[in-house]
Amino acid sequence: MTNHTIVRNTRAIWGAFIVLFCCSLAPFFYQGLAGAQSTQPATESQQEQPLILYYTLTGKNKIIASELKNLLSCDVEEIKTASVRSGIWGFIVSGYENIFNKDAELQPFTRDLTGANPILICTPLWMQKISSPARTFLKNPALKGKDIYLFVSFNGHWGEDKEEEYKKELAAQGIHIKGIYRMVIGGKTEDDIKKEVIKQLEKKPIIQKTATAL
Ligand SMILES: Cc1cc2nc3c(=O)[nH]c(=O)nc-3n(C[C@H](O)[C@H](O)[C@H](O)COP(=O)(O)O)c2cc1C
Numbered sequence: 732m733t734n735h736t737i738v739r740n741t742r743a744i745w746g747a748f749i750v751l752f753c754c755s756l757a758p759f760f761y762q763g764l765a766g767a768q769s770t771q772p773a774t775e776s777q778q779e780q781p782l783i784l785y786y787t788l789t790g791k792n793k794i795i796a797s798e799l800k801n802l803l804s805c806d807v808e809e810i811k812t813a814s815v816r817s818g819i820w821g822f823i824v825s826g827y828e829n830i831f832n833k834d835a836e837l838q839p840f841t842r843d844l845t846g847a848n849p850i851l852i853c854t855p856l857w858m859q860k861i862s863s864p865a866r867t868f869l870k871n872p873a874l875k876g877k878d879i880y881l882f883v884s885f886n887g888h889w890g891e892d893k894e895e896e897y898k899k900e901l902a903a904q905g906i907h908i909k910g911i912y913r914m915v916i917g918g919k920t921e922d923d924i925k926k927e928v929i930k931q932l933e934k935k936p937i938i939q940k941t942a943t944a945l
Pocket residue numbers: 786787788789790791792793822823825826854855856857858859860884885886887888889916
């Protein structure tokens with residue numbers, strides 16, 4: 732064998748070795764890339780979105796919910812009773828349900844809450860308790876594990892002991908209230924109610940990244 736042939740054979744062996752070595756590493760490279768892809772942050776559509784829900788008898792909570800929507804840029808849904816309540820009869824039925832801790836009959840709520848979080852629920856106070864439609868809605872098991880914030884509006888007074896009592900009652904059902912916003916709105920105009928919403932969120936922001944705007 733000439734020197735020339737030996738050099739050529741050695742090169743061929745090294746070449747074959749390098750090709751085989753690279754091939755054996757290929758799966759690791761591939762896995763590394765696949766792994767990198769799977770740790771990509773969730774796309775916007777996969778991220779959870781806040782949702783605002785409200786119940787209103789005389790319209791104030793609709794104003795609160797729509798101002799929250801302006802501030803948080805998210806969807807709003809109304810919690811509706813099965814039959815429309817109005818006038819003195821509406822007042823009597825509502826007061827009765829809350830005095831005797833009765834549930835309200837609600838229209839079916841069809842929205843899927845899977846991707847919704849946090850959930851903000853706006854409700855009036857009736858007889859020192861959260862309104863019966865909101866209380867009934869809060870029994871929905873789909874709310875378990877969500878960050879729930881309550882916006883409770885009233886005309887004059889709501890005892891802090893009552894607030895704590897209700898939080899404990901909900902916690903026993905697996906519903907954890909992350910925050911309660913007390914909205915004293917008796918005698919306030921629509922503009923004043925909106926300003927109150929802004930003031931409350933400035934004091935206790937819900938979504939940190941928008942805290943400067945709120
Ligand atoms: C049946 C009933 C009971 C109420 N009880 C109280 C109460 O105990 N304390 C209070 O400050 N306001 C009470 N209010 C006033 C409401 O909480 C207040 O007007 C509320 O902001 C109205 O919200 P809405 O317009 O969205 O229905 C009561 C109102 C109704 C209709």
